[in-house]
Amino acid sequence: MNQSNIAVERTQKKTNAYAWYVVILCMLAYIFSFIDRQILALMIEPIKADLQLSQSPLNHL
Numbered sequence: 001m002n003q004s005n006i007a008v009e010r011t012q013k014k015t016n017a018y019a020w021y022v023v024i025l026c027m028l029a030y031i032f033s034f035i036d037r038q039i040l041a042l043m044i045e046p047i048k049a050d051l052q053l054s055q056s057p058l059n060h061l
Helices: 003-051
Strands: none
Touching: none
């Protein structure tokens, strides 16, 4: 192996690591978004009772 091959391999390893880092960040963002929507769906009745709202204003949430 010569120096250029070693440099290319190092660059590819860094690129692959960064790609996986981005994939994991996107996956975590999706998971948090999903959990946030589910929490709102579970808490809609207590929110409606506490704020004495009808169904119409809650549709905007």
